[in-house]
Amino acid sequence: MTAPAAEEAPEGVRPAGPGSPAAPADATAPGTPRTPxxxxxxxxxxxxxxxxxxxxxxxxxxxxxxxxxxxxxxxxxxxxxxxxxxxxxxQHxxxxxxxDGDVYMGGRTxxxxxxxxxATPDATGEIPRARLDALAAVFADGPAFAGALGRLREERVLVLSGAHATGRSAAALMLLHRLGVPGVHALDPETTPGALAGRLTRPGGHVLRDLPLSRNRPLRDTHLYAAREQLEKSDGYLVVTVENSPHLPGIAPCAWEPPGAEDVVRAHLSRYGRAAGEVERLLALEPVAGFLAADRQPAEAAAFAEALAAHDGSAEALARLADFGQAAxxxxxxxxxxxxxxxxxxxxxxxxxxxxxxxxxxxxxxxxxxxxxxxxxxxxxxxxxxxxxxxxxxxxxxxxxxxxxxxxxxxxxxxxxxxxxxxxxxxxxxxxxxxxxxxxxxxxxxxxxxxxxxxxxxxxxxxxxxxxxxxxxxxxxxxxxxxxxxxxxxxxxxxxxxxxxxxxxxxxxxxxxVPVVLRLLTQWCSDGHAGRRWTAIRAFGLLAPLRPDLAGAALGALAARARADAGNKAEHDSLTESAALLLSGGPGRRRGEVLAEFVRLLYLDTPAVRDLALAAFVRACDNAEDGALVGWYAESGMYEADAARDLATLWRTALGDRAHTRAALDALRLWVHVGGRRADAAHALELLLPALVITADDRKRLDHELRTLRAEDGGPRPPLADHLLTALHPAASAAH
Structure with a gap:
C-alpha cells in the first residue's frame, strides 16, 4: 500500500475508508418512524x-x-x-x-x-456607595474572609472561587470595601482574560463577577501578572469570582466558604434594630431552630431573617416562620x-x-x-x-x-x-x-x-x-x-x-x-433481556461522571458483562460507549483512578475485557469537547506521575493492537489538532509521544502519522506536527 507523500505505512496502519467502522449515529431525526x-x-x-x-x-x-x-x-x-x-x-x-447574582439552571450557569x-449589559460602572454600605451592614464574614482579605491586600488581585449561591459575589464587594478603596467598579462579565489588564486603568477597586471559563477560554497566571502590573500603576485592586473550575492554569484561587446560616441571620437582625437579648430570644423559637438545623445558603438565611425580624409574638407570625419549613x-x-x-x-x-x-x-x-x-x-x-x-x-x-x-x-x-x-x-x-x-x-x-x-x-x-x-x-x-x-x-x-x-x-x-438502584443495575447487566442489559450499561456510564466514587463499581459491572458475552457486537458497542463515558468527565484525581483501573484490565482479565478497555479508551480520546480526556491531561493529568504513566500505557497498547491501531491513530490526530489550538496540549504531547515509543515499529508508526498529517481543513501539515517529529527523534535533531 502506498501512503500519502510516498511514505510506506507501518504494519497495522490502515487508511480509513468505506469499510471502516461508522461514526456513532446522531439522535433520531424528527419524523423518523417508530417501531412497535x-x-x-x-x-x-x-x-x-x-x-x-x-x-x-x-x-x-x-x-x-x-x-x-x-x-x-x-x-x-x-x-x-x-x-x-x-x-x-x-436557584436563589x-x-x-x-x-441577583448567578442562576444555576440544570448543568450550566x-x-x-x-x-x-x-440592549447589552453595562460594560463598566461604579457601584453606588449606598449599596456597598447597605451590604456591609448585614454582611457576615465567614471562615475564609480574613485570609482572602490578607491575600488581596498583599497581591492586589485575587481569584475567589466557590460553588453557586454561596455569597462569593457579595464577598468580593466586601473585600474591596474593607480595604477602604475610594470606589468599586464592576467590570463586564464578558471581559476576556486577555483584555482584563486594559480595563484596570482607574484607581480603587474592581470586581469581575462570575467570569465564564472553559477549555478554550481559561484564566491563566500570565493574565493576572499583567493585571497586577496595571493595578500597581493605578493603585487599584481586583477581585475575580468564578465557580470551582479546572480552567485556571498556574493560579491558586482562594476557596470561598460561606458563613453559617445563624451568622447571617444574626447580622440581618442587628441591621433591623433588634437588641442582643431580643436576637437570642428569636433564635430560640422552635421554627428558627428547625430552619437553622438544615444546610442553608446565605440568600435563604437572609430571606428568613427578614421574616424573623417582623415576628411580633403572635400565632400568625409564628406560623409564617414555620412556612419556611418542610411541614408547611x-x-x-x-x-x-x-x-x-x-x-x-x-x-x-x-x-x-x-x-x-x-x-x-x-x-x-x-x-x-x-x-x-x-x-x-x-x-x-x-x-x-x-x-x-x-x-x-x-x-x-x-x-x-x-x-x-x-x-x-x-x-x-x-x-x-x-x-x-x-x-x-x-x-x-x-x-x-x-x-x-x-x-x-x-x-x-x-x-x-x-x-x-x-x-x-x-x-x-x-x-x-x-x-x-x-x-x-x-x-x-x-x-x-x-x-x-x-x-x-x-x-x-x-x-x-x-x-x-x-x-x-x-x-x-x-x-x-433511592435504595437498591446500584444493585438493580448490576443485576440488569446480566439480565436475560437485552433491553434491560442496554439500560443498565448506559446508566452506569452516565452515573460515574456525576458520582466519581461509583466509577470503579461501574467499570467492574461493564467488564463482567463483557466477559459473559464477548460475541454480541451491538452490546459490545453499548459497553464501549458507556465505559468511555467513565473517562469523559469528573474530577482529576478520580479520572486518574479510572485510568489505573483501565490499565489493570489490560493485564488481569480476559481478551474480551481487554478489548473493551482499549476500545473505550480510544473512544474517550476521540473527543475534544469540554471535559474531554485531552483537556484534562493537558491541564492536570500530565503533572500527575501515575496518571501520565497509565495514559501512556493505554495509548501505547492501543496503537500496537491491530484491532485498535487505526482508531487510535485517528484519535491521536485529533489530539495534535487540539495541540495546534492550545499551548498546554502541545506541551503535553511533547511529553507524551516519547513515552509511546518502545520498539522501532512504535517510532515508525508515529513518524508516518505525523509526516502524513494534514491540517483540519485539509491544508498542509500543521507546524506542530514538525515540532513533534523533533520530539520523536531527539537524536536526529541534536545531530543537525
Missing amino acids: GADGAAGEGAGPEEERTEERTQEARAAQRELFAHTPGFILGDTAAFGGSLVGGA GVSGGRV EHHYHGPAG VEKRCRDWLGDPGTDLRDKAFLISLAVFDQAPYVLAAELADQLYVHFQRLQHPEQPPEIPVFGPAAADRLAFARAEGELRGEATEWGPVTQFTAGFREERTPRVLLTEVWTRHPSARPALVAWIGQLARDGRPLVRTRAAAATAQLAAADLPSTMALLVDRWATSRAVGPRVTAANTLTLAQLLD
Missing part, C-alpha cells in the same frame, strides 16, 4: 430482532449532555462536578423580574440580562391536591409545574392541559374530554401556585433566546408535590403513567429529560410501583428511545439516593 413498542410497552423477548430497530440511538456523549442540561435543580443541586462545570445548587435570588430588545410545604401540597373545591385543571397545572419547575412557562401550561385530558378520561370516561381554548392568565395561575415567572435569556443551539420561565417560590415544592400525588392519590396513577409516557416520547429534549426526572422522584417515593408501571416497560421496549429514558431515570434515581 416505542410507546413504552414491554418487548416480547430478547434476541437479535430486538437489537434491529428503526430508531437509532444517540451518540452517548450527546445523550449525556442532554441529560445534564435539562435535569431540574432539585436533583443535580448537590452533585459533584462534571467536566469542570457542574454543579452549583438550586430570582424574583419579580430581576436577578446562565447569566441573565434584562432590558429593551437588543407538605401541608400546602396536601391542601392543593385534596381540596375537592380546586378545579381539576388547576391540579393538573400544579403537577405539570412541578415537573417543569424553572423551565419555560409555556411548557408547563401546554403539557398541563394534556394531563388534564387524562384526568378527565379517568374521572369521566363516558364524556369526551374538553379543554377551554382560553383560560386564566399566567399571572393568576402562578399566584395560585405560589410561583413566579420572569423573562430570562437562555442559550439554545441556535443562539440566545428570551423565555418566560416559571418556578415555585419554595424550591422544595416540586419534590413534595410529586411524592404527594403518587403516594397519597393512587387513583390518579393511571393518568399520571399515561401522561409521563407521553412526555417520554416528546420530540423536545427538555421534555424527555423532565419525564425521566419526575419518574426518578416517583421512584424515590415508591420504587416497586414506579419500576413496574414505567421504568421496566421502557427498558424492555424494542425501541431505543424509551430505553434511554429508563437509563436516565435510574441515573437520576441514584442521585436521589
Whole structure:
C-alpha cells in the first residue's frame, strides 16, 4: 500500500475508508418512524430482532449532555462536578423580574440580562456607595474572609472561587470595601482574560463577577501578572469570582466558604434594630431552630431573617416562620391536591409545574392541559374530554401556585433566546408535590403513567429529560410501583428511545439516593433481556461522571458483562460507549483512578475485557469537547506521575493492537489538532509521544502519522506536527 507523500505505512496502519467502522449515529431525526413498542410497552423477548430497530440511538456523549442540561435543580443541586462545570445548587435570588447574582439552571450557569430588545449589559460602572454600605451592614464574614482579605491586600488581585449561591459575589464587594478603596467598579462579565489588564486603568477597586471559563477560554497566571502590573500603576485592586473550575492554569484561587446560616441571620437582625437579648430570644423559637438545623445558603438565611425580624409574638407570625419549613410545604401540597373545591385543571397545572419547575412557562401550561385530558378520561370516561381554548392568565395561575415567572435569556443551539420561565417560590415544592400525588392519590396513577409516557416520547429534549426526572422522584417515593408501571416497560421496549429514558431515570434515581438502584443495575447487566442489559450499561456510564466514587463499581459491572458475552457486537458497542463515558468527565484525581483501573484490565482479565478497555479508551480520546480526556491531561493529568504513566500505557497498547491501531491513530490526530489550538496540549504531547515509543515499529508508526498529517481543513501539515517529529527523534535533531 502506498501512503500519502510516498511514505510506506507501518504494519497495522490502515487508511480509513468505506469499510471502516461508522461514526456513532446522531439522535433520531424528527419524523423518523417508530417501531412497535416505542410507546413504552414491554418487548416480547430478547434476541437479535430486538437489537434491529428503526430508531437509532444517540451518540452517548450527546445523550449525556442532554441529560445534564435539562435535569431540574432539585436533583443535580448537590452533585459533584462534571467536566469542570457542574454543579452549583438550586436557584436563589430570582424574583419579580430581576436577578441577583448567578442562576444555576440544570448543568450550566446562565447569566441573565434584562432590558429593551437588543440592549447589552453595562460594560463598566461604579457601584453606588449606598449599596456597598447597605451590604456591609448585614454582611457576615465567614471562615475564609480574613485570609482572602490578607491575600488581596498583599497581591492586589485575587481569584475567589466557590460553588453557586454561596455569597462569593457579595464577598468580593466586601473585600474591596474593607480595604477602604475610594470606589468599586464592576467590570463586564464578558471581559476576556486577555483584555482584563486594559480595563484596570482607574484607581480603587474592581470586581469581575462570575467570569465564564472553559477549555478554550481559561484564566491563566500570565493574565493576572499583567493585571497586577496595571493595578500597581493605578493603585487599584481586583477581585475575580468564578465557580470551582479546572480552567485556571498556574493560579491558586482562594476557596470561598460561606458563613453559617445563624451568622447571617444574626447580622440581618442587628441591621433591623433588634437588641442582643431580643436576637437570642428569636433564635430560640422552635421554627428558627428547625430552619437553622438544615444546610442553608446565605440568600435563604437572609430571606428568613427578614421574616424573623417582623415576628411580633403572635400565632400568625409564628406560623409564617414555620412556612419556611418542610411541614408547611407538605401541608400546602396536601391542601392543593385534596381540596375537592380546586378545579381539576388547576391540579393538573400544579403537577405539570412541578415537573417543569424553572423551565419555560409555556411548557408547563401546554403539557398541563394534556394531563388534564387524562384526568378527565379517568374521572369521566363516558364524556369526551374538553379543554377551554382560553383560560386564566399566567399571572393568576402562578399566584395560585405560589410561583413566579420572569423573562430570562437562555442559550439554545441556535443562539440566545428570551423565555418566560416559571418556578415555585419554595424550591422544595416540586419534590413534595410529586411524592404527594403518587403516594397519597393512587387513583390518579393511571393518568399520571399515561401522561409521563407521553412526555417520554416528546420530540423536545427538555421534555424527555423532565419525564425521566419526575419518574426518578416517583421512584424515590415508591420504587416497586414506579419500576413496574414505567421504568421496566421502557427498558424492555424494542425501541431505543424509551430505553434511554429508563437509563436516565435510574441515573437520576441514584442521585436521589433511592435504595437498591446500584444493585438493580448490576443485576440488569446480566439480565436475560437485552433491553434491560442496554439500560443498565448506559446508566452506569452516565452515573460515574456525576458520582466519581461509583466509577470503579461501574467499570467492574461493564467488564463482567463483557466477559459473559464477548460475541454480541451491538452490546459490545453499548459497553464501549458507556465505559468511555467513565473517562469523559469528573474530577482529576478520580479520572486518574479510572485510568489505573483501565490499565489493570489490560493485564488481569480476559481478551474480551481487554478489548473493551482499549476500545473505550480510544473512544474517550476521540473527543475534544469540554471535559474531554485531552483537556484534562493537558491541564492536570500530565503533572500527575501515575496518571501520565497509565495514559501512556493505554495509548501505547492501543496503537500496537491491530484491532485498535487505526482508531487510535485517528484519535491521536485529533489530539495534535487540539495541540495546534492550545499551548498546554502541545506541551503535553511533547511529553507524551516519547513515552509511546518502545520498539522501532512504535517510532515508525508515529513518524508516518505525523509526516502524513494534514491540517483540519485539509491544508498542509500543521507546524506542530514538525515540532513533534523533533520530539520523536531527539537524536536526529541534536545531530543537525
